[in-house]
Amino acid sequence: MLGGKLREKAVWVDESACIGCRYCSHVATNTFVIEPDLGRSRAIRQDGDSLELVQEAIDTCPVNCIHWVNFEKLDELRLQLEALEMSTLGKQSSVRPRRHFPRSR
Numbered sequence: 734m735l736g737g738k739l740r741e742k743a744v745w746v747d748e749s750a751c752i753g754c755r756y757c758s759h760v761a762t763n764t765f766v767i768e769p770d771l772g773r774s775r776a777i778r779q780d781g782d783s784l785e786l787v788q789e790a791i792d793t794c795p796v797n798c799i800h801w802v803n804f805e806k807l808d809e810l811r812l813q814l815e816a817l818e819m820s821t822l823g824k825q826s827s828v829r830p831r832r833h834f835p836r837s838r
């Protein structure tokens with residue numbers, strides 16, 4: 734049976750810290766997917782697996798980058814991630830702030 738009812742907290746992956754090991758996506762298969770462009774995990778839904786299974790996936794994460802957060806924080810967290818320029822894992826693993834080049838005059 735799937736998780737069903739909506740939880741009080743949302744599960745969130747800090748993709749900037751994810752190392753792409755895929756453990757979480759093997760444990761809670763309805764919740765986490767490896768985003769194909771960056772090779773980092775993303776929580777694609779909040780009611781796909783039981784709370785216990787999601788917690789188990791969180792516990793397997795070797796870099797502790799999966800967190801329970803308030804639903805209201807999700808938009809803000811997404812915006813913060815979008816402000817980062819994340820490299821595709823397997824090629825480079827650095828995370829750099831997005832650069833703003835001065836306009837030529």
Ligand code: SF4
Pocket residue numbers: 746750751752753754755756757758773774793794795796797798799
């Ligand atoms: S377990 Fe953690 S590091 Fe591994 S893919 Fe999932 S979020 Fe990323």
